[in-house]
Amino acid sequence: MKLAIRNAHIVNHDKKIRGDILIHNNRIETVGEVREKVDKEIDAQGKYVLPGFIDLHTHLRSPGREDTEDLYSGSRAAAKGGFTTIFCMPNTTPALDNEGLAQWITEQARSIGLVDIYPVGAISKGRQGKELTEFGGLKKAGCLSLSDDGDSLKNSSLMRRAIEYAKMFGLLIISHCEDKTLSAGGVMREGAISSKYGIRGIPCASEAIMVFRDIELTRYLNARIHIAHISTQRSVEIIRAAKAQGVNVTCETAPHYMILTDHDVEANNFHGNWKVNPPLGSHEDRAALTRALAEGVIDCIATDHAPHSEEEKNLPFEEAPCGFIGLEWAFALSYTGLVKKKVLTLGQLVEKMSYNPARIAGFSDKGYIRPENTADMVIVDLDCPEKIERTDIVSKSKNSPFLGREVQAKVVCTIHQGKVVYRAG
Amino acid sequence: MEPWQKKHILGIKDLTREEMETIFKIAHSFRELSQREVKKAPALRGKTIVNLFFENSTRTKISFELAGKRLSADVLNFSSNMSSLNKGETIVDTIKNLESYHPDILVIRIGYSHSLINLSQYTSASIVNAGDGSNEHPTQCLLDMFTVQQEKGALEDLRVLIVGDIMHSRVARSNIFGFQKFNSRVSVCAPPTLIPYDFEKLGVEIHDDLDQALKEADVVIMLRIQKERQQESFFPSIREYVENFSLTPERLKKAKKDCLILHPGPVNWDVEISSQLKEIVHPLILKQVENGLAVRMAVLYLVGTRKREYEISD
Ligand SMILES: [Zn+2]
Numbered sequence: 001m002k003l004a005i006r007n008a009h010i011v012n013h014d015k016k017i018r019g020d021i022l023i024h025n026n027r028i029e030t031v032g033e034v035r036e037k038v039d040k041e042i043d044a045q046g047k048y049v050l051p052g053f054i055d056l057h058t059h060l061r062s063p064g065r066e067d068t069e070d071l072y073s074g075s076r077a078a079a080k081g082g083f084t085t086i087f088c089m090p091n092t093t094p095a096l097d098n099e100g101l102a103q104w105i106t107e108q109a110r111s112i113g114l115v116d117i118y119p120v121g122a123i124s125k126g127r128q129g130k131e132l133t134e135f136g137g138l139k140k141a142g143c144l145s146l147s148d149d150g151d152s153l154k155n156s157s158l159m160r161r162a163i164e165y166a167k168m169f170g171l172l173i174i175s176h177c178e179d180k181t182l183s184a185g186g187v188m189r190e191g192a193i194s195s196k197y198g199i200r201g202i203p204c205a206s207e208a209i210m211v212f213r214d215i216e217l218t219r220y221l222n223a224r225i226h227i228a229h230i231s232t233q234r235s236v237e238i239i240r241a242a243k244a245q246g247v248n249v250t251c252e253t254a255p256h257y258m259i260l261t262d263h264d265v266e267a268n269n270f271h272g273n274w275k276v277n278p279p280l281g282s283h284e285d286r287a288a289l290t291r292a293l294a295e296g297v298i299d300c301i302a303t304d305h306a307p308h309s310e311e312e313k314n315l316p317f318e319e320a321p322c323g324f325i326g327l328e329w330a331f332a333l334s335y336t337g338l339v340k341k342k343v344l345t346l347g348q349l350v351e352k353m354s355y356n357p358a359r360i361a362g363f364s365d366k367g368y369i370r371p372e373n374t375a376d377m378v379i380v381d382l383d384c385p386e387k388i389e390r391t392d393i394v395s396k397s398k399n400s401p402f403l404g405r406e407v408q409a410k411v412v413c414t415i416h417q418g419k420v421v422y423r424a425g
Numbered sequence: 426m427e428p429w430q431k432k433h434i435l436g437i438k439d440l441t442r443e444e445m446e447t448i449f450k451i452a453h454s455f456r457e458l459s460q461r462e463v464k465k466a467p468a469l470r471g472k473t474i475v476n477l478f479f480e481n482s483t484r485t486k487i488s489f490e491l492a493g494k495r496l497s498a499d500v501l502n503f504s505s506n507m508s509s510l511n512k513g514e515t516i517v518d519t520i521k522n523l524e525s526y527h528p529d530i531l532v533i534r535i536g537y538s539h540s541l542i543n544l545s546q547y548t549s550a551s552i553v554n555a556g557d558g559s560n561e562h563p564t565q566c567l568l569d570m571f572t573v574q575q576e577k578g579a580l581e582d583l584r585v586l587i588v589g590d591i592m593h594s595r596v597a598r599s600n601i602f603g604f605q606k607f608n609s610r611v612s613v614c615a616p617p618t619l620i621p622y623d624f625e626k627l628g629v630e631i632h633d634d635l636d637q638a639l640k641e642a643d644v645v646i647m648l649r650i651q652k653e654r655q656q657e658s659f660f661p662s663i664r665e666y667v668e669n670f671s672l673t674p675e676r677l678k679k680a681k682k683d684c685l686i687l688h689p690g691p692v693n694w695d696v697e698i699s700s701q702l703k704e705i706v707h708p709l710i711l712k713q714v715e716n717g718l719a720v721r722m723a724v725l726y727l728v729g730t731r732k733r734e735y736e737i738s739d
Contacts, residue, residue: 190622190623191622191623192622192623192624192626192627194621194622195621195622195623195624195626195627196598196627197538197539197559197560197598198538198539198558198559198560198561198592198593198594198595198598198621199538199539199558199559199560200538200559201622203622269539269542269543270539270540270542270543271543272543314517314543315513315514315517316513316516316535316537316540316543316544317537317538317539317540317543318513318537318538318540318558319512319513319537320513
């Protein structure tokens with residue numbers, strides 16, 4: 001099976017060319033000019049072809065909350081958003097903390113076949129923060145990374161062991177940084193707005209303290225770590241300093257932290273649809289995050305796709321669950337909010353959504369459009385104003401703070417392993 | 426006066442100074458009504474008011490209940506002390522169920538801060554906030570200000586000091602927004618642990634020395650202190666709190682002669698205020714209770730008759 005994409009703007013993080021791409025089965029064969037006869041052609045005239053996006057942080061809710069998302073609906077949402085590889089977090093019920101369950105996810109994902117799904121194994125059994133899981137078994141079942149996402153390991157000694165022990169298997173530790181003794185009871189960022197309404201706040205120090213602890217352990221153990229969804233200026237400063245000193249740390253942030261702030265929470269009357277953890281920050285945080293992204297202190301954009309039922313999101317703010325869906329519009333929102341506003345170039349956005357996540361996860365054949373690489377790519381229209389509508393959502397979760405927002409770009413086609421897995425209607 | 430527009434009374438934040446003045450004017454005439462032999466007016470006859478209390482409060486509930494009855498409305502009381510499980514769901518369900526009775530006004534006391542605007546989508550009734558979490562207690566502020574207006578003659582250019590658990594106090598927040606709308610300067614005085622983060626951004630002055638803070642105050646609002654705050658380590662002991670933040674005869678000497686002392690009640694004597702001051706401060710605190718009734722009648726009257734023209738002479 002040979003597929004050609006013709007007349008495209010081909011955008012890698014470091015290079016833009018015009019031309020054709022030849023895909024042979026699941027591999028890229030040629031990039032440049034394709035003369036030979038093929039089985040199928042896609043005319044990409046006026047469109048841009050980018051390496052398929054890789055999301056290091058999604059929640060697919062399976063097993064346990066298949067009413068809000070499952071591997072199939074999550075795969076469809078990913079494909080629609082241009083993602084060809086996603087990592088699903090282990091805070092499921094039961095927690096994804098053993099070889100059997102990880103194997104089940106890997107097999108289910110393979111049989112669905114829309115995108116690659118890599119289960120992220122839990123660091124501690126039951127995500128209880130007490131005993132380590134069997135890292136070796138999780139690796140055998142397909143895990144490339146481990147996290148107790150949703151929680152930090154409270155016990156610093158256990159975190160030390162996890163970082164050390166993961167080295168043996170070359171597993172990536174992804175750390176959700178939150179000092180829960182500081183954040184307990186908080187439902188939004190602590191600041192003038194939470195104080196004005198008497199809403200219990202989460203101090204930004206809660207994230208920064210754990211970012212610092214985990215970086216310090218990583219430095220001490222000469223290991224590596226990836227910090228999940230950073231949301232504050234202080235975290236950026238700590239990571240910037242650590243990188244300057246040569247600590248092997250990478251980090252991600254999510255599109256909503258570069259678009260929304262606690263002022264949006266107020267402007268929307270503290271509706272549960274604006275509740276997320278880590279919470280939306282101040283204007284200063286947002287500015288610091290976008291700057292850090294441009295400067296390379298923040299390595300990549302992850303969605304933290306976190307589906308919840310509408311019923312739960314409609315509960316009073318203090319009781320509504322945290323999290324937004326993110327897969328379907330991550331690119332459109334980032335393009336509109338960052339590239340259109342000249343914070344990032346298109347190449348840099350590709351670096352944040354494809355190239356860097358591939359490097360962090362350890363893929364040598366993804367994240368770049370070149371011969372021999374896996375044929376994972378996404379075709380986007382960069383001149384396609386469109387409103388985010390509830391009826392367009394393919395995730396099972398139909399709520400989002402971005403409903404009604406206008407974006408300037410659109411994913412028109414997603415190709416995974418050489419097969420078209422999504423085409424815009 | 427302009428006809429009343431607001432459907433809900435959710436907080437002082439959302440009221441204009443003119444609207445507050447309207448409430449004071451109407452409260453004034455209801456205050457007189459309560460001193461007559463027949464204490465009832467037919468203003469809300471045929472209307473249904475539901476007092477929906479998801480948190481304990483005897484005083485506020487009684488005040489609202491009597492206010493509704495004096496205006497001839499049918500008043501229903503619904504109290505629920507909920508288990509900690511699925512609280513939000515229960516609240517939404519309760520409001521949806523009550524909708525079958527077509528209530529005109531829901532008076533709601535609830536533990537969730539600033540939650541009423543989102544709950545208003547489940548009812549066609551007007552909502553009057555009787556205290557929502559640590560956010561606001563608008564009728565308490567209105568009765569405090571109404572009392573100050575009576576005692577001082579005006580609400581402008583005063584120096585108001587609020588003392589105590591500012592962090593968890595809806596009374597403090599409502600009074601800050603209320604007095605600020607009349608160009609009065611509000612200060613707060615508490616241990617730093619009980620001052621919300623970045624609170625100076627609301628335009629309040631922050632003190633931790635009560636002796637200093639008292640000197641310039643025209644009005645002092647002493648807040649009730651919850652004993653549980655000690656277990657949460659906001660301060661190490663009631664004894665030490667009292668030593669630093671209790672209003673004592675010696676401290677009161679440092680204040681202006683005509684300084685007003687208010688308290689939303691019930692007072693923990695010898696905690697917020699020394700019992701030696703009982704005779705001095707009690708009459709005004711009782712007057713607050715009386716004014717509370719008049720203010721709540723005014724609020725119910727205004728939202729309950731919102732569509733009709735109302736006739737009350739100045
Ligand atoms: Zn997380």
